[in-house]
Amino acid sequence: MGMQIGIVGKPNVGKSTFFNAATDANAEIANYPFTTIEANRGVMYVRKPCPCKDFDVKCTPHNSKCIKGTRYVPIEAIDVAGLVPGAHEGRGLGNKFLDDLRQADALIHIVDASGSTDDEGNPCSLGSYDPILDVDFLEKEITFWLNGIIKKDLDAIARRCELEGKKIEKMFAEKLTGLGIKEDHIHNAVRSINLNTDAPSKWTEDEVLQLSEYIKKISKPMLIAFNKCDIALDKDIAKSLELKKKGYVVIPTSSEGELALTNAAKKGFIDYNPGSNDFNILKESDLSSKQLKALKYIKSHVLQKYGSTGIQKCIEEAIEMLNLIVVYPVEDETHLSDKKGRILPDAYLMPLGSIARDLAYKVHTDIGDRFIRAIDARTHRIIGADHELKDGDVIRIVADS
Ligand SMILES: Nc1nc2c(ncn2[C@@H]2O[C@H](COP(=O)(O)OP(=O)(O)OP(=O)(O)O)[C@@H](O)[C@H]2O)c(=O)[nH]1
Numbered sequence: 001m002g003m004q005i006g007i008v009g010k011p012n013v014g015k016s017t018f019f020n021a022a023t024d025a026n027a028e029i030a031n032y033p034f035t036t037i038e039a040n041r042g043v044m045y046v047r048k049p050c051p052c053k054d055f056d057v058k059c060t061p062h063n064s065k066c067i068k069g070t071r072y073v074p075i076e077a078i079d080v081a082g083l084v085p086g087a088h089e090g091r092g093l094g095n096k097f098l099d100d101l102r103q104a105d106a107l108i109h110i111v112d113a114s115g116s117t118d119d120e121g122n123p124c125s126l127g128s129y130d131p132i133l134d135v136d137f138l139e140k141e142i143t144f145w146l147n148g149i150i151k152k153d154l155d156a157i158a159r160r161c162e163l164e165g166k167k168i169e170k171m172f173a174e175k176l177t178g179l180g181i182k183e184d185h186i187h188n189a190v191r192s193i194n195l196n197t198d199a200p201s202k203w204t205e206d207e208v209l210q211l212s213e214y215i216k217k218i219s220k221p222m223l224i225a226f227n228k229c230d231i232a233l234d235k236d237i238a239k240s241l242e243l244k245k246k247g248y249v250v251i252p253t254s255s256e257g258e259l260a261l262t263n264a265a266k267k268g269f270i271d272y273n274p275g276s277n278d279f280n281i282l283k284e285s286d287l288s289s290k291q292l293k294a295l296k297y298i299k300s301h302v303l304q305k306y307g308s309t310g311i312q313k314c315i316e317e318a319i320e321m322l323n324l325i326v327v328y329p330v331e332d333e334t335h336l337s338d339k340k341g342r343i344l345p346d347a348y349l350m351p352l353g354s355i356a357r358d359l360a361y362k363v364h365t366d367i368g369d370r371f372i373r374a375i376d377a378r379t380h381r382i383i384g385a386d387h388e389l390k391d392g393d394v395i396r397i398v399a400d401s
Pocket residue numbers: 009010011012013014015016017018028029030031032033034035036037081082227228229230231253254255256257
Protein backbone atom coordinates (compact mmCIF):
# COMPACT_ATOMS: atom_id res chain seq x y z
CA MET A 1 0.00 0.00 0.00
CA GLY A 2 1.29 3.43 -0.92
CA MET A 3 1.69 6.54 1.17
CA GLN A 4 -1.23 8.88 1.69
CA ILE A 5 -1.49 12.51 2.70
CA GLY A 6 -4.65 13.90 4.29
CA ILE A 7 -5.83 17.42 3.49
CA VAL A 8 -7.61 18.71 6.58
CA GLY A 9 -9.03 21.84 8.15
CA LYS A 10 -12.26 23.55 9.10
CA PRO A 11 -14.91 23.99 6.37
CA ASN A 12 -14.54 26.49 3.53
CA VAL A 13 -10.79 27.19 3.84
CA GLY A 14 -9.83 25.85 0.41
CA LYS A 15 -9.10 22.15 1.01
CA SER A 16 -10.76 21.03 -2.21
CA THR A 17 -9.17 23.90 -4.12
CA PHE A 18 -5.76 22.81 -2.80
CA PHE A 19 -6.62 19.20 -3.68
CA ASN A 20 -7.65 20.09 -7.24
CA ALA A 21 -4.58 22.26 -7.71
CA ALA A 22 -2.29 19.51 -6.41
CA THR A 23 -3.85 16.54 -8.19
CA ASP A 24 -5.56 17.08 -11.51
CA ALA A 25 -8.90 16.13 -9.96
CA ASN A 26 -12.10 18.10 -10.23
CA ALA A 27 -13.66 18.16 -6.77
CA GLU A 28 -16.48 20.60 -6.09
CA ILE A 29 -15.45 24.02 -4.76
CA ALA A 30 -17.83 26.62 -3.31
CA ASN A 31 -17.83 29.49 -0.85
CA TYR A 32 -19.90 27.88 1.91
CA PRO A 33 -19.17 25.22 4.56
CA PHE A 34 -19.56 21.47 3.89
CA THR A 35 -19.28 21.57 0.13
CA THR A 36 -17.31 18.34 0.44
CA ILE A 37 -19.10 15.48 2.19
CA GLU A 38 -17.65 12.29 0.73
CA ALA A 39 -13.85 12.33 0.72
CA ASN A 40 -12.08 12.91 -2.61
CA ARG A 41 -9.02 10.89 -3.53
CA GLY A 42 -6.39 11.77 -6.09
CA VAL A 43 -2.72 11.56 -6.94
CA MET A 44 -0.16 14.27 -6.20
CA TYR A 45 3.40 14.23 -7.49
CA VAL A 46 6.73 14.79 -5.76
CA ARG A 47 9.58 16.06 -7.94
CA LYS A 48 12.90 14.21 -7.93
CA PRO A 49 15.88 14.21 -10.29
CA CYS A 50 15.20 11.23 -12.58
CA PRO A 51 18.05 8.66 -12.74
CA CYS A 52 17.69 8.75 -16.55
CA LYS A 53 20.02 11.76 -16.43
CA ASP A 54 22.79 9.96 -14.51
CA PHE A 55 22.55 6.88 -16.74
CA ASP A 56 22.10 8.93 -19.90
CA VAL A 57 19.14 6.86 -21.09
CA LYS A 58 15.66 7.71 -22.30
CA CYS A 59 13.21 6.43 -19.69
CA THR A 60 9.69 5.08 -20.21
CA PRO A 61 7.93 5.73 -16.90
CA HIS A 62 4.94 3.61 -15.96
CA ASN A 63 3.72 4.55 -12.46
CA SER A 64 5.15 8.07 -12.65
CA LYS A 65 6.07 10.79 -15.15
CA CYS A 66 9.38 12.23 -16.31
CA ILE A 67 9.50 15.73 -17.70
CA LYS A 68 12.90 16.95 -18.88
CA GLY A 69 14.82 14.81 -16.42
CA THR A 70 12.54 15.52 -13.46
CA ARG A 71 10.65 12.49 -12.18
CA TYR A 72 7.17 13.11 -10.80
CA VAL A 73 6.61 10.42 -8.20
CA PRO A 74 3.01 9.68 -7.17
CA ILE A 75 1.59 9.94 -3.66
CA GLU A 76 -2.09 9.69 -2.79
CA ALA A 77 -4.02 12.67 -1.43
CA ILE A 78 -7.34 12.57 0.38
CA ASP A 79 -9.52 15.67 0.69
CA VAL A 80 -11.95 15.25 3.55
CA ALA A 81 -15.03 17.04 4.86
CA GLY A 82 -14.39 20.11 7.01
CA LEU A 83 -13.99 19.69 10.76
CA VAL A 84 -15.67 21.96 13.28
CA PRO A 85 -15.01 22.26 17.02
CA GLY A 86 -16.54 19.18 18.66
CA ALA A 87 -16.18 17.01 15.53
CA HIS A 88 -14.77 14.16 17.62
CA GLU A 89 -18.10 14.06 19.48
CA GLY A 90 -19.96 13.97 16.19
CA ARG A 91 -20.57 17.71 15.72
CA GLY A 92 -20.79 19.03 12.17
CA LEU A 93 -20.22 16.07 9.95
CA GLY A 94 -18.30 14.58 12.81
CA ASN A 95 -16.70 11.28 13.46
CA LYS A 96 -17.02 9.39 10.22
CA PHE A 97 -15.00 12.10 8.55
CA LEU A 98 -12.20 11.85 11.02
CA ASP A 99 -12.18 8.14 10.28
CA ASP A 100 -11.39 8.97 6.65
CA LEU A 101 -7.99 10.05 8.02
CA ARG A 102 -7.08 6.68 9.55
CA GLN A 103 -4.82 5.72 6.65
CA ALA A 104 -3.17 9.12 6.25
CA ASP A 105 0.59 9.09 6.91
CA ALA A 106 0.77 12.88 7.25
CA LEU A 107 -1.60 15.82 7.25
CA ILE A 108 -1.56 19.12 5.42
CA HIS A 109 -3.66 21.48 7.53
CA ILE A 110 -5.23 24.12 5.31
CA VAL A 111 -5.72 27.32 7.32
CA ASP A 112 -7.56 30.34 5.93
CA ALA A 113 -4.79 32.87 6.55
CA SER A 114 -6.98 35.65 5.19
CA GLY A 115 -9.22 35.39 8.25
CA SER A 116 -12.36 35.52 6.13
CA THR A 117 -14.07 32.43 7.55
CA ASP A 118 -15.28 32.01 11.15
CA ASP A 119 -14.74 28.95 13.37
CA GLU A 120 -17.45 27.00 11.53
CA GLY A 121 -16.33 28.08 8.07
CA ASN A 122 -18.99 30.72 7.42
CA PRO A 123 -17.74 33.66 5.37
CA CYS A 124 -16.87 36.77 7.45
CA SER A 125 -15.11 39.98 6.58
CA LEU A 126 -11.45 39.82 5.52
CA GLY A 127 -9.04 39.74 8.45
CA SER A 128 -11.76 39.48 11.08
CA TYR A 129 -11.01 35.90 12.22
CA ASP A 130 -7.68 34.99 13.81
CA PRO A 131 -6.17 32.10 11.77
CA ILE A 132 -4.04 30.99 14.73
CA LEU A 133 -7.19 29.75 16.47
CA ASP A 134 -7.68 27.12 13.77
CA VAL A 135 -4.43 25.38 14.63
CA ASP A 136 -5.17 24.68 18.29
CA PHE A 137 -8.69 23.55 17.56
CA LEU A 138 -7.63 21.08 14.89
CA GLU A 139 -4.86 19.64 17.06
CA LYS A 140 -7.42 19.10 19.81
CA GLU A 141 -9.96 17.45 17.54
CA ILE A 142 -7.40 14.99 16.20
CA THR A 143 -6.07 14.18 19.66
CA PHE A 144 -9.58 13.59 21.03
CA TRP A 145 -10.53 11.47 18.04
CA LEU A 146 -7.47 9.26 18.58
CA ASN A 147 -8.19 9.28 22.30
CA GLY A 148 -11.65 7.91 21.53
CA ILE A 149 -10.20 5.09 19.42
CA ILE A 150 -7.66 4.23 22.11
CA LYS A 151 -10.13 4.38 25.00
CA LYS A 152 -12.57 2.19 23.16
CA ASP A 153 -10.04 -0.64 23.01
CA LEU A 154 -8.26 0.00 26.26
CA ASP A 155 -10.59 -1.88 28.62
CA ALA A 156 -10.50 -5.10 26.63
CA ILE A 157 -6.75 -4.85 26.08
CA ALA A 158 -6.07 -4.04 29.73
CA ARG A 159 -8.09 -7.04 30.88
CA ARG A 160 -6.22 -9.43 28.60
CA CYS A 161 -2.87 -8.01 29.63
CA GLU A 162 -3.61 -8.35 33.28
CA LEU A 163 -5.31 -11.75 33.12
CA GLU A 164 -3.35 -13.46 30.36
CA GLY A 165 0.00 -11.71 30.82
CA LYS A 166 0.00 -10.37 27.24
CA LYS A 167 2.32 -7.51 26.38
CA ILE A 168 0.44 -4.23 26.25
CA GLU A 169 2.71 -2.67 23.61
CA LYS A 170 2.16 -5.58 21.27
CA MET A 171 -1.60 -5.65 21.72
CA PHE A 172 -1.93 -1.91 21.20
CA ALA A 173 0.25 -1.99 18.11
CA GLU A 174 -1.99 -4.73 16.67
CA LYS A 175 -5.09 -2.66 17.37
CA LEU A 176 -3.59 0.47 15.89
CA THR A 177 -1.76 -0.86 12.81
CA GLY A 178 -4.40 0.86 10.67
CA LEU A 179 -3.04 4.14 12.03
CA GLY A 180 0.53 3.26 11.10
CA ILE A 181 1.50 2.63 14.71
CA LYS A 182 4.26 0.13 15.47
CA GLU A 183 5.13 -1.70 18.67
CA ASP A 184 8.23 0.41 19.36
CA HIS A 185 6.16 3.61 18.98
CA ILE A 186 3.91 2.42 21.80
CA HIS A 187 6.93 1.27 23.74
CA ASN A 188 8.51 4.73 23.50
CA ALA A 189 5.24 6.42 24.37
CA VAL A 190 4.65 4.24 27.41
CA ARG A 191 8.20 4.90 28.60
CA SER A 192 8.18 8.64 28.06
CA ILE A 193 4.83 9.06 29.83
CA ASN A 194 5.93 6.59 32.49
CA LEU A 195 2.86 4.39 32.24
CA ASN A 196 2.59 1.27 34.35
CA THR A 197 2.52 -1.55 31.81
CA ASP A 198 1.52 -4.13 34.41
CA ALA A 199 -1.74 -2.40 35.27
CA PRO A 200 -3.15 -0.60 32.22
CA SER A 201 -6.63 -0.69 33.76
CA LYS A 202 -5.32 1.83 36.30
CA TRP A 203 -4.19 4.39 33.73
CA THR A 204 -5.88 7.72 34.39
CA GLU A 205 -7.87 9.69 31.80
CA ASP A 206 -5.04 12.17 31.68
CA GLU A 207 -2.45 9.50 31.05
CA VAL A 208 -4.48 8.04 28.21
CA LEU A 209 -4.85 11.53 26.74
CA GLN A 210 -1.07 11.99 26.89
CA LEU A 211 -0.68 8.66 25.13
CA SER A 212 -3.10 9.84 22.42
CA GLU A 213 -1.14 13.07 22.04
CA TYR A 214 2.09 11.11 21.62
CA ILE A 215 0.53 8.74 19.11
CA LYS A 216 -0.82 11.68 17.14
CA LYS A 217 2.64 13.23 16.87
CA ILE A 218 4.20 10.10 15.40
CA SER A 219 1.31 8.85 13.31
CA LYS A 220 -0.08 12.10 11.90
CA PRO A 221 2.76 14.61 11.47
CA MET A 222 1.26 17.87 10.23
CA LEU A 223 2.32 20.91 8.30
CA ILE A 224 0.36 24.09 7.82
CA ALA A 225 -0.66 25.64 4.52
CA PHE A 226 -1.40 29.32 5.17
CA ASN A 227 -3.93 29.47 2.37
CA LYS A 228 -5.60 32.37 0.54
CA CYS A 229 -2.29 34.24 0.87
CA ASP A 230 -3.26 36.07 -2.32
CA ILE A 231 -5.84 38.09 -0.37
CA ALA A 232 -4.53 37.76 3.20
CA LEU A 233 -3.53 40.91 5.06
CA ASP A 234 0.15 41.19 6.01
CA LYS A 235 -0.79 41.34 9.71
CA ASP A 236 -2.35 37.88 9.39
CA ILE A 237 0.44 36.35 7.30
CA ALA A 238 2.86 37.59 9.97
CA LYS A 239 1.11 35.31 12.46
CA SER A 240 2.83 32.36 10.80
CA LEU A 241 5.87 33.40 12.85
CA GLU A 242 4.05 32.51 16.06
CA LEU A 243 3.33 29.07 14.66
CA LYS A 244 6.90 28.59 13.45
CA LYS A 245 8.10 29.42 16.96
CA LYS A 246 5.97 26.55 18.22
CA GLY A 247 7.78 24.24 15.80
CA TYR A 248 5.29 24.11 12.93
CA VAL A 249 6.29 24.19 9.30
CA VAL A 250 4.09 26.91 7.78
CA ILE A 251 3.91 27.57 4.05
CA PRO A 252 1.93 30.45 2.52
CA THR A 253 -0.26 29.06 -0.26
CA SER A 254 -2.65 30.30 -2.88
CA SER A 255 -4.59 27.25 -3.98
CA GLU A 256 -6.82 29.38 -6.14
CA GLY A 257 -3.77 30.96 -7.77
CA GLU A 258 -2.23 27.57 -8.50
CA LEU A 259 -5.49 26.30 -9.95
CA ALA A 260 -5.78 29.37 -12.18
CA LEU A 261 -2.19 28.97 -13.39
CA THR A 262 -2.42 25.25 -14.11
CA ASN A 263 -5.71 25.78 -15.95
CA ALA A 264 -4.22 28.60 -18.02
CA ALA A 265 -1.21 26.40 -18.80
CA LYS A 266 -3.47 23.51 -19.87
CA LYS A 267 -5.25 25.81 -22.30
CA GLY A 268 -1.90 26.91 -23.71
CA PHE A 269 -2.27 30.53 -22.55
CA ILE A 270 0.82 30.46 -20.38
CA ASP A 271 3.98 28.45 -19.87
CA TYR A 272 4.04 27.46 -16.19
CA ASN A 273 5.55 24.62 -14.18
CA PRO A 274 4.05 23.86 -10.77
CA GLY A 275 6.43 25.03 -8.05
CA SER A 276 7.88 27.78 -10.21
CA ASN A 277 8.18 31.45 -9.24
CA ASP A 278 7.15 32.75 -12.65
CA PHE A 279 5.25 32.06 -15.86
CA ASN A 280 5.26 33.40 -19.40
CA ILE A 281 2.19 34.55 -21.22
CA LEU A 282 2.16 32.77 -24.58
CA LYS A 283 -0.92 34.12 -26.38
CA GLU A 284 -1.80 37.46 -24.87
CA SER A 285 -4.32 38.09 -27.66
CA ASP A 286 -6.38 35.04 -26.60
CA LEU A 287 -6.86 36.34 -23.07
CA SER A 288 -9.65 38.64 -21.97
CA SER A 289 -8.61 41.74 -20.05
CA LYS A 290 -10.15 40.14 -16.95
CA GLN A 291 -8.04 37.00 -17.35
CA LEU A 292 -4.94 39.06 -17.97
CA LYS A 293 -5.60 41.11 -14.87
CA ALA A 294 -6.08 37.93 -12.78
CA LEU A 295 -2.80 36.45 -14.03
CA LYS A 296 -0.93 39.67 -13.31
CA TYR A 297 -2.44 39.77 -9.84
CA ILE A 298 -1.16 36.25 -9.12
CA LYS A 299 2.28 37.22 -10.38
CA SER A 300 2.60 40.27 -8.15
CA HIS A 301 0.62 39.16 -5.08
CA VAL A 302 1.69 35.52 -4.93
CA LEU A 303 4.69 34.49 -7.06
CA GLN A 304 6.78 37.61 -6.53
CA LYS A 305 5.72 38.00 -2.92
CA TYR A 306 6.04 34.40 -1.70
CA GLY A 307 8.28 32.78 -4.32
CA SER A 308 5.62 30.32 -5.53
CA THR A 309 1.97 29.38 -4.98
CA GLY A 310 3.26 27.05 -2.25
CA ILE A 311 1.31 23.96 -3.34
CA GLN A 312 4.30 21.98 -4.62
CA LYS A 313 6.30 23.13 -1.61
CA CYS A 314 3.69 21.67 0.75
CA ILE A 315 3.86 18.31 -1.02
CA GLU A 316 7.63 18.30 -0.88
CA GLU A 317 7.75 19.38 2.77
CA ALA A 318 5.33 16.57 3.63
CA ILE A 319 7.69 14.05 2.00
CA GLU A 320 10.55 15.60 3.96
CA MET A 321 8.58 15.39 7.20
CA LEU A 322 7.89 11.72 6.53
CA ASN A 323 11.56 11.05 5.74
CA LEU A 324 10.78 9.35 2.45
CA ILE A 325 13.21 8.30 -0.24
CA VAL A 326 12.51 7.33 -3.85
CA VAL A 327 13.71 3.98 -5.16
CA TYR A 328 13.52 2.56 -8.68
CA PRO A 329 13.13 -1.22 -9.00
CA VAL A 330 14.21 -2.76 -12.33
CA GLU A 331 14.32 -6.33 -13.59
CA ASP A 332 17.41 -5.95 -15.75
CA GLU A 333 20.22 -3.90 -14.22
CA THR A 334 22.07 -3.42 -17.52
CA HIS A 335 19.16 -2.02 -19.50
CA LEU A 336 17.41 -0.64 -16.39
CA SER A 337 14.24 -2.20 -17.72
CA ASP A 338 11.32 -4.37 -16.68
CA LYS A 339 10.03 -7.47 -18.53
CA LYS A 340 8.15 -5.31 -20.99
CA GLY A 341 11.32 -3.42 -21.88
CA ARG A 342 10.20 -0.22 -20.15
CA ILE A 343 13.18 1.73 -18.88
CA LEU A 344 13.14 2.92 -15.24
CA PRO A 345 9.40 2.22 -15.20
CA ASP A 346 8.50 2.67 -11.55
CA ALA A 347 9.46 5.04 -8.77
CA TYR A 348 8.44 4.17 -5.21
CA LEU A 349 8.35 6.36 -2.15
CA MET A 350 9.66 4.45 0.87
CA PRO A 351 10.56 5.40 4.44
CA LEU A 352 14.21 6.21 5.03
CA GLY A 353 15.75 3.10 6.58
CA SER A 354 13.96 0.70 4.20
CA ILE A 355 16.05 -2.29 3.16
CA ALA A 356 16.31 -4.26 -0.09
CA ARG A 357 13.83 -6.83 1.17
CA ASP A 358 11.24 -4.08 1.85
CA LEU A 359 11.52 -3.02 -1.78
CA ALA A 360 11.07 -6.63 -2.91
CA TYR A 361 7.86 -6.83 -0.86
CA LYS A 362 6.68 -3.55 -2.29
CA VAL A 363 7.12 -4.85 -5.83
CA HIS A 364 5.25 -8.05 -4.98
CA THR A 365 4.67 -10.18 -1.86
CA ASP A 366 5.88 -13.17 -3.82
CA ILE A 367 9.14 -11.47 -4.79
CA GLY A 368 9.66 -10.59 -1.13
CA ASP A 369 9.10 -14.16 -0.03
CA ARG A 370 11.50 -15.52 -2.66
CA PHE A 371 14.20 -12.84 -2.28
CA ILE A 372 17.71 -14.16 -2.99
CA ARG A 373 19.80 -11.02 -3.47
CA ALA A 374 19.66 -7.60 -5.08
CA ILE A 375 21.96 -5.65 -7.37
CA ASP A 376 22.64 -1.95 -7.14
CA ALA A 377 22.47 -0.81 -10.78
CA ARG A 378 24.62 2.25 -10.09
CA THR A 379 27.58 0.32 -8.65
CA HIS A 380 26.80 -3.16 -10.02
CA ARG A 381 27.40 -4.46 -6.51
CA ILE A 382 25.44 -7.33 -5.08
CA ILE A 383 23.54 -6.33 -1.96
CA GLY A 384 21.81 -8.43 0.67
CA ALA A 385 18.27 -8.37 1.99
CA ASP A 386 19.21 -6.11 4.91
CA HIS A 387 21.07 -3.54 2.84
CA GLU A 388 19.67 -0.07 3.54
CA LEU A 389 18.43 1.78 0.48
CA LYS A 390 19.31 5.36 -0.43
CA ASP A 391 17.34 8.07 -2.19
CA GLY A 392 17.62 7.58 -5.96
CA ASP A 393 18.74 3.95 -5.79
CA VAL A 394 18.08 1.80 -8.87
CA ILE A 395 17.80 -1.79 -7.72
CA ARG A 396 17.34 -5.17 -9.34
CA ILE A 397 15.83 -7.83 -7.13
CA VAL A 398 16.81 -11.41 -7.83
CA ALA A 399 14.16 -13.85 -6.61
CA ASP A 400 13.92 -17.64 -6.63
CA SER A 401 11.77 -18.77 -9.53
N1 LIG B 1 -8.66 34.06 -2.53
C1 LIG B 1 -8.60 32.73 -2.39
N2 LIG B 1 -9.71 32.00 -2.27
C2 LIG B 1 -9.58 30.66 -2.15
C3 LIG B 1 -8.32 30.01 -2.13
N3 LIG B 1 -8.52 28.68 -1.99
C4 LIG B 1 -9.85 28.51 -1.94
N4 LIG B 1 -10.50 29.69 -2.04
C5 LIG B 1 -11.97 29.91 -2.03
O1 LIG B 1 -12.48 29.43 -0.78
C6 LIG B 1 -13.78 28.90 -0.95
C7 LIG B 1 -13.84 27.49 -0.39
O2 LIG B 1 -13.04 26.63 -1.17
P1 LIG B 1 -13.16 25.04 -1.08
O3 LIG B 1 -11.98 24.48 -1.79
O4 LIG B 1 -14.51 24.59 -1.51
O5 LIG B 1 -12.99 24.85 0.50
P2 LIG B 1 -13.09 23.52 1.38
O6 LIG B 1 -12.17 23.71 2.52
O7 LIG B 1 -12.90 22.31 0.53
O8 LIG B 1 -14.59 23.61 1.89
P3 LIG B 1 -15.54 22.42 2.46
O9 LIG B 1 -15.51 21.27 1.52
O10 LIG B 1 -16.88 23.08 2.49
O11 LIG B 1 -15.02 22.10 3.81
C8 LIG B 1 -14.07 28.95 -2.46
O12 LIG B 1 -14.82 30.12 -2.72
C9 LIG B 1 -12.69 29.06 -3.07
O13 LIG B 1 -12.69 29.69 -4.33
C10 LIG B 1 -7.14 30.84 -2.24
O14 LIG B 1 -6.01 30.37 -2.25
N5 LIG B 1 -7.35 32.17 -2.38
